[in-house]
Amino acid sequence: MLVDRLGIPGLFDVHTHFLPPRVAAKVRRQFDTAGPLIGRPWPLHYRGPDEDLVATLRALGVRRFSALAYAHRPGMAEFLNDWTAELADRVPEALRCATFYPEPDVAAYVGKRIDAGTELFKIHVQVGGFHVTDPLLDEAWGLVEDAGVPVVLHAGSGPVPTEHTGPEPVAALLRRHPRLRLVIAHLGAPEYAAFLALAEEHAEVRLDTTMAFTDFFSEMGGVFPPELLPRLADLRDKVLLGSDFPNIPYPYAHQLEALERLDLGDAWLQAVCWGNGVRLFGPFPDESTP
Template sequence: MSSTHGADPVAFATGLGLPGLFDVHTHFLPPRVMAKVREQFDTAGPLIGRPWPLEYRGDDDELVATLRGFGVRRFSALAYAHRPGMAEFLNDWSAGFAARVPDCLSSATFYPEPGAAAYVARRIGAGAQVFKLHVQVGAFDVRDPLLAETWGVLEDAGTPVVIHAGSGPVGTPYTGPGPVAELLARFPRLALVIAHLGAPEYADFLALAETYERVCLDTTMVFTPFFDELGAAYPPDLLPRLRDLQSKVLLGSDFPNIPYPYAEQLAGLQRLELGDAWLRAVCWDNGVRLFGGP
């Protein structure tokens, strides 16, 4: 594959012989919630920690058109709750978004609160394909007793959960691999997708993906110059393990909340020189196997 393909997402996918890209980690939110999120990035809020000039703005229609213009044929709308009573509001909005945008996975979230297991079960029954948790922003422990029944529901259903549990960009008492390792010891069949490859605790989260059959990782923001400057560069000595996990690594980008062009994520993956078969698996095949095609 020519290195020039990294400059253009459509050419990147075409050069690999793919019908497009499958991005499991993108965000579409209710307008007022998105405005609050953008304010956090614009002001380098406490959980951001540094200037973060957003590359992409606009309303949902514009952002969907932008993704499609990049050749992204499947993506998500990963909303996440940060307080009690918020999850079902987000879930209603996300379900409506997926109904309007058929190339988007039907996405949902939950929070440690009474009734979480019941509404998660209802959402799965209604067709939710992926859930999102952000323990850093939500400020909760995945081992919270209020979530025990919910994890059981998700384990039985096999519905994937994209979880931001690594300590980047700013660690909190709730982040890191320890709580997730304890969670998986209790619920070993959970289908977790570790966001950002677990940055910066890469080795520990790689070990979880190596140990548990249903644990995968997404590439979100890793291998980009911006992420490296955060002090979260991926250690070169771990690349062989990432190569060997070819079937368990998924393309993620964090679009639209990224401070660089979308193509930089793809160029970063290409620079790893792990081979075209690895890139095809990461950028399309693994997502289709986990969630289904367009």
Template sequence: MTVDATREAPEGGIGDGDGNADVEAADAVSEAAEVRRFWARLGLPGLVDVHTHFMPERVLRKVWAYFDAAGAMHNGVEWPITYRLEEDERVALIREFGVRAFTAMLYPHKAGMAQWLNQWAADFAGRTPDCLHTSTLFPEPGVEAYVREAVESGARIFKAHVQVGAYDPADELLDPVWGLLAEAGTPVVIHCGSGPAPGKHTGPEPIGRVLARHPRLRLVIAHMGMPEYVEFLDLAERYGEVRLDTTMSFTDFAERMTPFPRPALPRLADLGDRILLGSDFPNIPYPYLHQLHALERLDLGDAWLRAVCHDNGARLFGL
């Protein structure tokens, strides 16, 4: 997605103050109970979600404004924000879902933003202990210094967004950064697939050049690399530290636009120890529970679901 919209988002979503707040709150409680039943049936202590969005409010409002206009941008497909809530309500709800660890995926769309976002994210992690301390980056002078500072300050995961930032991940300014993160073993969730709209540097080829130089880099390919699913599975099979997150993949919403190729399901099963649960909460156009059901209906078995929904993330972050 991009974040160049500037207008405030209209009201909508759960608890939007339209007179149905009590009903919507009851719906949220009911959904939370269903989510907890999902992971309890699998014998899990909860969920680990590596792709959730918490960011400064004025930035988040612009993101929501973009999605409110997304129908006009993406072939008339509307993208209502299901969880248009205040920050404390969003944190409380994801905890009610039983998510043991989540992230504050945030990203700059231009130079000069990353350090400010990282400062906000460090503060958010400090007051939200179940949020993995998240940082971001951009190809700009000084990037190696502030990424090193973030790592030394306890950042546990980074977010990079090739589409929004409109940069080549193989930019020479980022080369020492990828080396630093590979050496530190710090995972990087990277949106480098060409969905929902392609960019100049999206797709498997640019990030493949990065991996050729830094094969130990712990990249987590967001959205399973949508729509280049097969090509990103190729990269995961080639590089042992590459992982993929499930964000939006396999849901009814995504399947209508970019269906996952069913002949590739055995490869997904074989990579079961490197697939991580991601949701895009709160910026999703359907209930959180639907992502879990979408994974369940792949029929890859309970052991695969346990690994994806909890164990792989718990192992990666030492939970």
């Protein structure tokens, strides 16, 4: 196994999804029917109840993972936040996750979630259908910035671009809140160069590897330009492993194989697959950071 070869305690996957059962069923239907935000056939490799999915991650060597839920309409975020908090209470490996949406009470509940120990927020502007610079979000972003809580942000235009995706709104957000700890999902695909530039420019902007370099992602137009690989190598300490589990159309191991074949070295893989997550979120008991 890759974990054994690298000499790391396990995998730290910052981009996995666990949802309330009825919401998860609706999301799976979107994938099964190649819905409008999916754009192509997407045969899910993993299905089942949460207990089975958690067991699968454990068997794969994943020691820490997220429960990234995201709201697509007003009044939904706190329902999701209650559920993901309960998941974190019963699954010790799960980060305490939350989401938010542009609505009048967003700052109030974001502040409450921060006080309750939220470790990671998730925002998906493509599904949510909003701009990260929506004025309703400004106070909430300020709270998140001041608390230093990371945010996994899907803002790249893949797999289907919308008026809300792309690097420009994120750059504008960072001009307002330059200390935000953003983790750009999917390396910002397909606007890789622009999002790498944001990570190079801003001390707290990071990237996750979700689906990047996999055969499936490349076939759907997500090919990472080879000339950018030296910059990705230089960003070693700002790249985190992500997978999109369980919503992936191939075995989990393929994501790891795709990263290995970049040939960026074991030190890069150690940092991406484990060390950077531990440095950002803190260690699990008795676990060190290579």
